[in-house]
Amino acid sequence: MLAYHEAHPAHDPPSEDFVDRELQLSHWTGGFELKRGGESTPTRFVGILKERDSDQFAHAVMDVHAAPPYPVVNLEIHPIPTPEDLCPPRLSEREALRALRLEIDKAVQRDRFSGVVLVARDGTPIFAEAFGLADRAAPIPNTLDTRFRLASIRKMFTGTAVLRLVQDGRLTLTASLGDIVADYPNREVASKVTIHHLLTHTGGTGSIDREPHRLELRAHADYIRLFSARDLLFEPGARYEYSNYGFILLGAVIEAVTETSYHDAVDALVFQPAGMTATGSRPEEEHVANLSIGYTRSDRQSPWTPNTDRLPYCGDAAAGGYSTTTDLLKFADALTKHRLLDRAHTRLLTTGTVPCPWGKYGYGFVDTVDGGVRRIGHTGDSPGANGALSIWESGYTVVVLSNMDPPTATRLATFVGIRLPAQ
Numbered sequence: 001m002l003a004y005h006e007a008h009p010a011h012d013p014p015s016e017d018f019v020d021r022e023l024q025l026s027h028w029t030g031g032f033e034l035k036r037g038g039e040s041t042p043t044r045f046v047g048i049l050k051e052r053d054s055d056q057f058a059h060a061v062m063d064v065h066a067a068p069p070y071p072v073v074n075l076e077i078h079p080i081p082t083p084e085d086l087c088p089p090r091l092s093e094r095e096a097l098r099a100l101r102l103e104i105d106k107a108v109q110r111d112r113f114s115g116v117v118l119v120a121r122d123g124t125p126i127f128a129e130a131f132g133l134a135d136r137a138a139p140i141p142n143t144l145d146t147r148f149r150l151a152s153i154r155k156m157f158t159g160t161a162v163l164r165l166v167q168d169g170r171l172t173l174t175a176s177l178g179d180i181v182a183d184y185p186n187r188e189v190a191s192k193v194t195i196h197h198l199l200t201h202t203g204g205t206g207s208i209d210r211e212p213h214r215l216e217l218r219a220h221a222d223y224i225r226l227f228s229a230r231d232l233l234f235e236p237g238a239r240y241e242y243s244n245y246g247f248i249l250l251g252a253v254i255e256a257v258t259e260t261s262y263h264d265a266v267d268a269l270v271f272q273p274a275g276m277t278a279t280g281s282r283p284e285e286e287h288v289a290n291l292s293i294g295y296t297r298s299d300r301q302s303p304w305t306p307n308t309d310r311l312p313y314c315g316d317a318a319a320g321g322y323s324t325t326t327d328l329l330k331f332a333d334a335l336t337k338h339r340l341l342d343r344a345h346t347r348l349l350t351t352g353t354v355p356c357p358w359g360k361y362g363y364g365f366v367d368t369v370d371g372g373v374r375r376i377g378h379t380g381d382s383p384g385a386n387g388a389l390s391i392w393e394s395g396y397t398v399v400v401l402s403n404m405d406p407p408t409a410t411r412l413a414t415f416v417g418i419r420l421p422a423q
Contacts, residue, residue: 008071020298025077027299028407029053032060032077035086042066048083054411055418057082059357078357082418087371089419096419097127103415104131107408111304114295115387115402115409116142118325119416122395123333128325134292134403136304147278147291147322148401150315151380153387154281156331158250158317159199159349159364160340161269167345170257171195180253185228195253197236198246199363200354204232205246210312218283218313220251220262240354240361244318247364251317262317274327274334281321283314291322292403294384304404307384319380325399328389332377332397350376371418379413381406388413396420 001019030053038046045062056079063074091099097119107113114132118125130142165171171180177198178190189205197203208227210217217223227245234241251262258265263281271279282288294307315321334340341349352360352367359368365376374393380386386409387401398417402409 008069023299029056032058048080048086049077050086051411054407055082055088055415056407056411057086080357081359081368081370082414084369084372087418090371090422091419093121093126093421096416096421099419100127100412100416103412104129107412108132112404113402113408113412114142114404115148115400116144116146116325117412117416118144118329118397118399119420120329120332120397120399123329123337123397125329132403134290136293136295142292142403143290144326145278145290145324147288147324148387148403149292149294149311149322149380149382149385150320150387150401151382151385152244152319153323153328153378153380153389154315154317154319154321155247155364156378156389157266157270157364158247158254159362160335161254161266162195162199162250163341163345163349163363164269165254165257166195167341171253173199177249177253180256181224181249184224186230189228189232192232192236193246193249194236195250198243198250198253200361201240201243201246201356202238202354203236203243203246203249204234204238204241205243205249206230206233206241207243208245208248211310214310214312216313217316220248220255220316223248223316224252240356242356247318248316254317270331270340273340274330276323276327276330279321279323279327279331281315284308284311285313288322290324294403296383296405307382310383319382323401325401328399328401329397332389332391332399336391370414371422373418373422375417379410381410386410390414390417392417392420394420394422 029051032049035048035050040046043064043066047060049058049060058077059080061076064070064072108131116130119127130144132142134140134142134146173196175195176191177193178184184190193203254262254265295304296307297304349363350365352362354361358366367376375390377390379388386406388410390398390413398413400409400413
């Protein structure tokens, strides 16, 4: 692969890191099959791809130089919802769960899944089983009570807490960041970026690399001290660009409005009303009962190793913390039955308005049509942690949490979701 890139150079010199990233994509997906082409030109190919190892589809764009040796100058591959005309046949509920069981067994046998899978109909579990080990050294098996790290699944909790403050009249979506966090250092960011922009990843606030500072970033104020001097990447509202830092700022907003810590506020506004007793975000240095160890590796040949030295100090408003599949089902049930927000604000929270690679983004929720059926929810992906919460309009809720690298958990959630009955 390195030789190919050396023979067909694009804008940047080829590197082993570049090849490693391509191999990692192959590792995650098993490679791709071309399903159909799109509107293309002599120098641009557009098409729909399907991962060989899953039901995940992707939109691909490849640009090549117009002159020999026609090097690839741009390649973009973005996941997309399952096109309805390419969706596998819908099955009966029993058949779909049987197919899910076979798919899980295959992943477990290949040492590519360890976690818990829960499927519920109208809030009642119809499939709930644990697989693999929470601690490989002990060894301790996963159970239905095992807690898993959430990564970006937490954004749904942050969005829900913000909308509760809006519903209660304590916050407005049009308020600027500076209206709430009065001492924010960058005045352009403070005056231009609104709560709506932060919730929809349209604020131009950019992303962040926690890892080099993972132990010193203990509170949202620490993030602001480290990253607030940065300028906007684009004019707020101009486009969607996923921003973990934007959700960090929402954590600071929640703290300013409630005059308490983000974690205490979300506990009072979300977890307690939903009855979520196994969800939290204690510092990693503290013991948390039934918390699994996350395992990561660089490729399929490498051994699984604990992700301990890559974990942040604790979860924040953008990602992290821990929960169980049972607690996430409680969250979904409380949300859809309007125990967290009234009907109007639930709709406002979960209805997508901004186009994103997976459909449309609401306020901490992805809103999409997958295989012809609408679903809302969010995924979480980080080294040693992968999960998905999907609430389908058909009445099914699918929760999958894993203590292994992406994307097996999210792929299992999609696998069963697009096979369950549509009504």
